[in-house]
Amino acid sequence: MNQQILSPTLALLILILFSMIWIAFGLYLGRKNKTLSDSMLAGRNVGLALATATAMATWVTSNTTLTAPQLTYQLGVWGMLGYSLGAVGLLLFAPLSERIKSILPGAYTSGDFIRLRFGVFAWRVFLIISLSYAFGWLVSLGMAGGILVNALSGLPYPVGMTIILITCVSYTFFGGLKAVIATDFIQTIIIVLGVVVTAVFIINLIGIEPIYQSLEQERPMLLNLLFPAAIMFLFNNLFFGVGEIFHSNVWWSRAFAFSNGVGLKAYLLAGLFWMPIPVVAGFIALTAPHLNLVIPAADMVGPLVVGQVLGGVGSVIFFIVVFSALASSLDSLLAATADVITQDVYRGHWNNTATDEQCVRMNKYIIITLGVLTWVLCLPKLSTLGSLLYFTGAFVASTIWPIVFGIYFRWVSGVAAGMAMLLGTATGLIAYFQIGFYVAALVSSAVSLLVLLSISRFVPDNFSFHALMETQK
Amino acid sequence: MSNRHLSGAVIVLLLISRVSSGLELSASTNSATAGYFTLAWFSPDIQVTVLQQSTSPEFHEYTETHVSNVQQSTLTGFNDGKWYFRLKGSQGEYSNIVNVEVHHHSLSKAFLFFTLGLLMFCLLITILILGYKQHRSSLLQ
Numbered sequence: 075m076n077q078q079i080l081s082p083t084l085a086l087l088i089l090i091l092f093s094m095i096w097i098a099f100g101l102y103l104g105r106k107n108k109t110l111s112d113s114m115l116a117g118r119n120v121g122l123a124l125a126t127a128t129a130m131a132t133w134v135t136s137n138t139t140l141t142a143p144q145l146t147y148q149l150g151v152w153g154m155l156g157y158s159l160g161a162v163g164l165l166l167f168a169p170l171s172e173r174i175k176s177i178l179p180g181a182y183t184s185g186d187f188i189r190l191r192f193g194v195f196a197w198r199v200f201l202i203i204s205l206s207y208a209f210g211w212l213v214s215l216g217m218a219g220g221i222l223v224n225a226l227s228g229l230p231y232p233v234g235m236t237i238i239l240i241t242c243v244s245y246t247f248f249g250g251l252k253a254v255i256a257t258d259f260i261q262t263i264i265i266v267l268g269v270v271v272t273a274v275f276i277i278n279l280i281g282i283e284p285i286y287q288s289l290e291q292e293r294p295m296l297l298n299l300l301f302p303a304a305i306m307f308l309f310n311n312l313f314f315g316v317g318e319i320f321h322s323n324v325w326w327s328r329a330f331a332f333s334n335g336v337g338l339k340a341y342l343l344a345g346l347f348w349m350p351i352p353v354v355a356g357f358i359a360l361t362a363p364h365l366n367l368v369i370p371a372a373d374m375v376g377p378l379v380v381g382q383v384l385g386g387v388g389s390v391i392f393f394i395v396v397f398s399a400l401a402s403s404l405d406s407l408l409a410a411t412a413d414v415i416t417q418d419v420y421r422g423h424w425n426n427t428a429t430d431e432q433c434v435r436m437n438k439y440i441i442i443t444l445g446v447l448t449w450v451l452c453l454p455k456l457s458t459l460g461s462l463l464y465f466t467g468a469f470v471a472s473t474i475w476p477i478v479f480g481i482y483f484r485w486v487s488g489v490a491a492g493m494a495m496l497l498g499t500a501t502g503l504i505a506y507f508q509i510g511f512y513v514a515a516l517v518s519s520a521v522s523l524l525v526l527l528s529i530s531r532f533v534p535d536n537f538s539f540h541a542l543m544e545t546q547k
Numbered sequence: 548m549s550n551r552h553l554s555g556a557v558i559v560l561l562l563i564s565r566v567s568s569g570l571e572l573s574a575s576t577n578s579a580t581a582g583y584f585t586l587a588w589f590s591p592d593i594q595v596t597v598l599q600q601s602t603s604p605e606f607h608e609y610t611e612t613h614v615s616n617v618q619q620s621t622l623t624g625f626n627d628g629k630w631y632f633r634l635k636g637s638q639g640e641y642s643n644i645v646n647v648e649v650h651h652h653s654l655s656k657a658f659l660f661f662t663l664g665l666l667m668f669c670l671l672i673t674i675l676i677l678g679y680k681q682h683r684s685s686l687l688q
């Protein structure tokens with residue numbers, strides 16, 4: 075039998091307290107933002123410690139702390155280990171970040187690269203994909219806030235969701251990327267300590283043997299290393315993570331923001347530090363059968379287990395950890411998505427003579443608008459976190475090969491890149507509905523590769539990176 | 548009507564009333580390919596106490612889970628097979644029986660996707676290494 079562990083009043087108090095601290099921090103850090111570079115790219119000179127912390131904290135999302143347990147609960151041991159393959163995206167982005175900073179010293183967004191490298195057709199396809207993913211992720215983060223608060227305290231889902239969205243929109247609005255990165259540093263420490271303490275506590279309290287026996291008797295497939303759907307999930311999750319990171323302005327904006335020489339080391343370190351987090355978080359879900367817990371929806375398994383095992387104190391810790399994970403990702407995503415809309419939609423399509431000051435103002439309006447839209451989309455709670463997230467996999471995985479080949483090699487044309495993304499996305503979506511979420515990204519990536527190489531074979535380009543760098547000066 | 552017939556009719560009526568008790572159980576799917584599914588129920592007038600799970604529709608042997616205060620339960624990790632579920636109320640009433648067949652994807656399909664992923668991953672690593680070396684040598688020039 076389940077019961078709420080935190081009182082609604084306590085949950086609300088913690089939410090409001092953290093919200094006030096974060097917003098005050100945003101106000102403090104944003105007071106010196108003057109230029110578009112200050113606001114969008116923290117002045118382009120972030121050092122290694124902050125760079126590593128922000129990369130890691132941004133990638134530790136509510137999905138890491140809530141969806142990792144969900145996937146472990148659904149797909150077992152491989153679900154847990156497969157989720158940690160999401161670190162590969164960070165590791166592989168490390169050399170890319172160096173190349174990005176080198177060939178695009180004056181750019182602001184990933185959209186800038188696609189536009190300059192591939193032209194308008196591929197740029198517009200990319201924007202649709204990128205914004206679809208951004209909204210999917212924003213909604214999943216907003217939903218996670220509501221689910222977390224509801225699961226632990228019984229506070230109605232809209233309340234938790236609304237407060238978390240208002241908080242993140244506020245300090246991103248006031249502080250820009252500087253506030254985002256600085257709060258990430260603190261949130262990283264909270265997340266790492268909280269997750270490790272929670273897992274160690276659970277293992278000591280229950281023990282590995284009882285957990286294993288319950289799984290063996292009641293949920294044998296979760297321990298089965300030949301679980302077919304889980305095997306299909308492994309590389310699907312890897313390519314999903316790679317697609318997310320390679321295309322998303324969340325990571326490109328950091329590559330632009332980091333000081334020279336920092337990006338490579340920061341992303342490598344962040345990837346290595348991140349890798350064990352989903353394993354630890356996912357392990358929590360494996361105790362659910364032993365505890366005889368009723369799990370209404372798979373994405374609630376993490377907070378329900380923690381609440382049951384650790385009681386009030388542990389729930390407070392878990393609550394703070396997930397709130398930090400949520401906030402550290404929601405702010406990054408808000409900032410990066412607002413940047414893409416400002417630079418690529420507003421300035422790129424609407425008002426191409428817009429000054430930097432106009433863009434700074436527009437950026438702020440867009441942050442607010444994104445917050446409101448996200449709230450509207452979160453309210454009906456249409457799906458579970460995992461299903462929503464992996465739906466976007468079909469979109470983002472199609473961008474991997476155009477970006478990788480396009481950033482290093484001159485022969486990839488705009489048509490090849492645009493068609494690869496279009497057809498990859500379409501087939502990925504078909505695979506999502508016909509087979510399952512655990513193959514969408516893989517299929518999308520495979521088709522994208524095939525289309526890119528086929529078209530480039532017959533219609534190669536001869537792009538000049540030297541000319542690209544010259545236009546940036 | 549004889550007393551025997553009357554008793555039989557009463558028993559049948561009682562049985563029908565216990566099954567058609569207003570407890571409605573439904574499943575998110577009748578055919579699960581990954582071993583997990585969600586059961587949901589609606590019982591405005593009846594307090595549901597346990598969810599029973601069995602491998603036979605007669606429930607000769609079954610396990611029980613207490614499910615008070617919730618309206619659905621997500622179950623995972625099932626092997627291939629047919630699984631039967633029903634709810635039991637606090638007064639001993641039963642819901643309809645729901646049948647979920649778990650039929651996992653074949654291992655050959657799974658390994659096909661795995662191999663495809665592995666090959667693409669190796670290609671990705673190769674491209675990134677080649678590209679990085681090319682980038683480094685262009686910086687030195």
